[in-house]
Amino acid sequence: MTISGSTLVALAAAGTPTGTATGTGEAVLFWLLAPIAVLASLGMLFSKKAVHSALLLALTMLCLAAFYLAQDAPFLGVVQVVVYTGAVMMLFLFVLMLVGVDSSDSLVETLRGQRIAAIVAALGFGALLVFSIGDVVVSNAGLATANADGNVQGLAALIFSRYVFAFEVTSALLITAALGAMVLAHRERIERPLNQRQLSEQRFRGGVHPAPLPGPGVYARHNAVDTPALLPDGQPADVSVSRVLLARGDVRKAPGADVVVRDASEIERPGDDQ
Amino acid sequence: MNPMNYVYLSALLFSIGAAGVLLRRNAIVVFMCVELMLNATNLAFVAFARMQGNLDGQVIAFFVMVVAAAEVVIGLAIIVTIFRTRRSASVDSANLLKY
Numbered sequence: 001m002t003i004s005g006s007t008l009v010a011l012a013a014a015g016t017p018t019g020t021a022t023g024t025g026e027a028v029l030f031w032l033l034a035p036i037a038v039l040a041s042l043g044m045l046f047s048k049k050a051v052h053s054a055l056l057l058a059l060t061m062l063c064l065a066a067f068y069l070a071q072d073a074p075f076l077g078v079v080q081v082v083v084y085t086g087a088v089m090m091l092f093l094f095v096l097m098l099v100g101v102d103s104s105d106s107l108v109e110t111l112r113g114q115r116i117a118a119i120v121a122a123l124g125f126g127a128l129l130v131f132s133i134g135d136v137v138v139s140n141a142g143l144a145t146a147n148a149d150g151n152v153q154g155l156a157a158l159i160f161s162r163y164v165f166a167f168e169v170t171s172a173l174l175i176t177a178a179l180g181a182m183v184l185a186h187r188e189r190i191e192r193p194l195n196q197r198q199l200s201e202q203r204f205r206g207g208v209h210p211a212p213l214p215g216p217g218v219y220a221r222h223n224a225v226d227t228p229a230l231l232p233d234g235q236p237a238d239v240s241v242s243r244v245l246l247a248r249g250d251v252r253k254a255p256g257a258d259v260v261v262r263d264a265s266e267i268e269r270p271g272d273d274q
Numbered sequence: 275m276n277p278m279n280y281v282y283l284s285a286l287l288f289s290i291g292a293a294g295v296l297l298r299r300n301a302i303v304v305f306m307c308v309e310l311m312l313n314a315t316n317l318a319f320v321a322f323a324r325m326q327g328n329l330d331g332q333v334i335a336f337f338v339m340v341v342a343a344a345e346v347v348i349g350l351a352i353i354v355t356i357f358r359t360r361r362s363a364s365v366d367s368a369n370l371l372k373y
Contacts, residue, residue, distance in 0.1 A: 027275035034283050041287055041310055045294045050302050057306050064313055071324045073332050083339055088346050095350045099357045110366050118296030126289030133281050140277050141327025154329045163333055170340050177344035184351035
């Protein structure tokens with residue numbers, strides 16, 4: 001993705017018009033990247049797994065960064081790559097890792113007809129936006145004069161003069177956000193941690209599976225963690241494969257078994273309730 | 275090329291984000307759709323700044339990015355907290371305010 005990103009930057013630099021009219025290079029860039037951005041965001045909307053959504057959103061944001069670069073906003077283009085695709089998307093992926101990769105959407109409609117209503121509302125809203133934009137009279141002044149001293153210098157002159165109060169308030173916002181995240185993510189330990197003896201007693205008292213869990217199956221033609229072991233009666237052993245693999249649906253059928261395993265949520269494992 | 279095309283693209287991306295907020299159940303994906311909407315408005319701001327010939331739109335887009343970064347931090351912390359208590363990141367499971 002970094003290679004394609006640098007190519008995009010080069011393309012955008014080539015497409016930057018020197019005058020007020022949009023150049024051919026920019027038109028090529030737009031018609032190349034706009035469908036990619038729309039398709040990636042649609043893919044984000046419809047992909048079942050949250051990780052795929054995150055990666056497609058990162059692709060959309062990279063396309064937008066190229067558009068900023070093409071529109072004489074090099075500072076915003078770089079900030080978009082650094083802040084959004086760098087920091088924000090990595091934060092999203094970290095939280096996905098914490099929450100669990102298997103937390104995919106349920107497809108059950110809780111409100112009847114909500115899905116259809118949502119699609120109709122979104123289409124109507126989009127049509128409203130597009131048709132109201134059509135009435136706008138546009139001028140294309142271009143940023144040649146505003147960017148005469150450089151884009152960063154021009155932005156700094158505005159931020160530290162006309163928008164200096166907003167800038168100061170922003171610092172308060174950032175401090176509040178940092179404190180709020182610390183307060184929300186902090187967990188006070190209200191009981192003493194269990195020692196090894198207590199853990200062991202708890203495990204045997206629970207009576208579910210005191211011994212270590214069985215390993216995955218070892219077969220003549222396939223030997224990997226994604227194949228369950230077979231029980232003496234020929235049924236696959238549910239607990240012999242990782243819960244994460246089960247949730248992702250990446251478990252193979254053991255040779256000779258009729259089913260892969262039972263539903264992942266039904267399987268009782270020691271230590272799950274902690 | 276007409277520079278209004280950027281604004282049309284922005285409207286399209288914003289609508290897709292709005293549809294995602296309405297359609298998806300996973301709180302993290304809903305949050306990603308909100309981010310997409312913020313990005314779409316930023317694109318419109320940058321395009322309008324270029325049409326008007328001054329940098330005010332870019333300054334506003336910059337502030338939107340700052341607010342979005344702060345919002346992501348708080349929102350993800352809330353999602354982690356909800357997940358910790360309910361073992362689920364679905365927006366349907368956090369419905370106790372109803373009663």
